[in-house]
Structures are given as structure tokens and as C-alpha cells.
Amino acid sequence: MKVSVGYDGSDQSKLALSWAAEYALASQAVLRIVHAWIWPMFTHDVGPVKGVADSGLRHAAEAILSEGVEVARGIAPDLEIEPRMVAGLPSDVLRRESLDADLLVVGSRGLGGFLGKLVGSVSVGLAATCPASVVVVRAAREEGKPVIACVDGHLRSSKVLEQAVSAAQTLQTKLRIVHVDPPMPAWGRHSPSQFHGRDVLRNAMLHVQGLDPGLAVSEELLSGHSVSAVLVDAGADAELLVLGARRREGHPGTLASVLTHAHCNVMIAR
The missing domain is CATH 3.40.50.620 (HUPs)
Structure with missing residues (x-):
């Protein structure tokens, strides 16, 4: 079994990642963490700034994905994880990355701030069109709820x-x-x-x-x-x-x- 989850570093995506990691652990599934890297669609200047260590849009995206992996490892150290950083709009990227998945997990609001307004409602769009089953996470896992x-x-x-x-x-x-x-x-x-x-x-x-x-x-x-x-x-x-x-x-x-x-x-x- 494979569970894909969208992660962009926002609070909503952290909640989705935590839920997905717990679900993947319980179902003995592989967890694929997907970060949709939008900036190559707008600029070619994604590399580091000359003379500035750890700079540039690519490095920032890699740091977000690494953070997601660490969050998942903290929940389930033995979980098999596939980190993926893919250029494109979140809805398009997550739809493609879920083609071979049993489940796609996303936050309730998609990207936050300016980018959230730019790309529209990712979760609603994916719920209507994604080929895989989709879970839109709004709340942390609670024992006993049906x-x-x-x-x-x-x-x-x-x-x-x-x-x-x-x-x-x-x-x-x-x-x-x-x-x-x-x-x-x-x-x-x-x-x-x-x-x-x-x-x-x-x-x-x-x-x-x-x-x-x-x-x-x-x-x-x-x-x-x-x-x-x-x-x-x-x-x-x-x-x-x-x-x-x-x-x-x-x-x-x-x-x-x-x-x-x-x-x-x-x-x-x-």
C-alpha cells in the first residue's frame, strides 16, 4: 500500500502529514511526501545567490521537503518514506503523484498566504478530480471517534x-x-x-x-x-x-x- 501526502510547510500540511504518517504506519504502507515546487514556473533563477550560503529557491524547497521527512520520522522512525520534490502547480503535481497511490492526503486549505490565493483551492479540486481516494485533513487523530x-x-x-x-x-x-x-x-x-x-x-x-x-x-x-x-x-x-x-x-x-x-x-x- 502507498499513501501520498502533500507538504508545503504550512500548519495545514503539517497536520495532514501527521495524519498520513500515522495512517501509513497503522496500515504498513509506504509514505510518499510530495512537495510541489512552484517557482520554476515563474523564474529560472532558482539557484543559490552568489556568496550567500544555503540560499536560493531550490535550497528553500529542499529544506521544506527535508523538514517534512523529519516530521514523519518523528512520528514513525521505521516508516518507509519516499520524498518527492516536483516542479508544477500543487493540484497538478499531487494528482500525478497519486496515480500509483492507494490514498492521497492533503490539508484542508492547500498552500497558505499568497500562493494559496494564486493556485486556488487545491483540496476541493483534488477531491473532485483525483484518480485516487483523497483524504482532506481538518483535525488531528483522536482515539475512539468513528x-x-x-x-x-x-x-x-x-x-x-x-x-x-x-x-x-x-x-x-x-x-x-x-x-x-x-x-x-x-x-x-x-x-x-x-x-x-x-x-x-x-x-x-x-x-x-x-x-x-x-x-x-x-x-x-x-x-x-x-x-x-x-x-x-x-x-x-x-x-x-x-x-x-x-x-x-x-x-x-x-x-x-x-x-x-x-x-x-x-x-x-x-
Whole structure:
């Protein structure tokens, strides 16, 4: 297994790196630390300043990456680490560097300060387009908090459940399955059966029990006019909220809203 994590030295990326290192250690995975080096896109003068030791943009980038490796080593001294410094915009670099990874971990805000405004929302963009599953880290790891799998009854829900089970096993915590029933439609429009939500949850429970019969798992039927608001509330006490990349819970607008407002870490399962 391989876990990739974006690191730029910001507080958000340090939080993401710590979470990724702990997860990689627990899952016996290789940790790839990726620093997207943006300055070669703007200038060729990246080398040291003549007569000034340890200067230049290249040296600064190498120092950031080395710092990331040291942070990871402090968490897990025996962890296998692949440091990577790649020129390019963070979203493009991280997307390419996650092609052979099982999981990509990023901070909730991407690059900070001026560069953050320049490149836009890295985490939201990657959550919508990255080929690998993505975890957007907003909070440090806390023992005892559950993993929450958000299912909608479509085929993509099986991927959500499989990765939620794997995450719960890795984090050694319980799993909660939730489904959000849509509000009642306007008169004359198609309305799903009143038992639809319960059927979705029952099928999800059966799927999870087939994956890991011994896993502690519960189910909850939720409702509300805003799916994203309901999911944000559901994740208030969670370690990880797992969403699909498609369908209602995975709609781009829903993903962006959950990633913006969630208090917990969010996984986009693929």
C-alpha cells in the first residue's frame, strides 16, 4: 500500500502529514511526501545567490521537503518514506503523484498566504478530480471517534463501504453507516418508497458484515433539505466522513460544501 501526502510547510500540511504518517504506519504502507515546487514556473533563477550560503529557491524547497521527512520520522522512525520534490502547480503535481497511490492526503486549505490565493483551492479540486481516494485533513487523530460511511443506494456506495471498512480497521475504531433521505418532492413528482432509506441501510449493513463480520457497526437514517448540511452535522463527532465521488452525496456542489464546512476529516472514495 502507498499513501501520498502533500507538504508545503504550512500548519495545514503539517497536520495532514501527521495524519498520513500515522495512517501509513497503522496500515504498513509506504509514505510518499510530495512537495510541489512552484517557482520554476515563474523564474529560472532558482539557484543559490552568489556568496550567500544555503540560499536560493531550490535550497528553500529542499529544506521544506527535508523538514517534512523529519516530521514523519518523528512520528514513525521505521516508516518507509519516499520524498518527492516536483516542479508544477500543487493540484497538478499531487494528482500525478497519486496515480500509483492507494490514498492521497492533503490539508484542508492547500498552500497558505499568497500562493494559496494564486493556485486556488487545491483540496476541493483534488477531491473532485483525483484518480485516487483523497483524504482532506481538518483535525488531528483522536482515539475512539468513528468512521462514518455515507451511502445513497447506488453502485458507488459499495466503494464507499469498502474503503470505510478499511479505514475503520486501520484506525481501530467503529463504523457508522448513514443515509440521507431526500425531502418530500412537490405534488405529482416521483416519490421513493417510504422504506427506501431503510432498505439502503439494510443492504449496506449486509455488505459490511460480508467484508468484516467482527467490525462494530451501526446505522442511522437521516433527513433534511440540504444533504451537505446533514452530512456536516453527522460528522461533528467523527474521525473520518467517507463520501462517494458520484451521485447525490458525491455531487460536486455537495463535496465542496462538505469540505468547506466539515469539522472532521473527509475521505472521497474511489
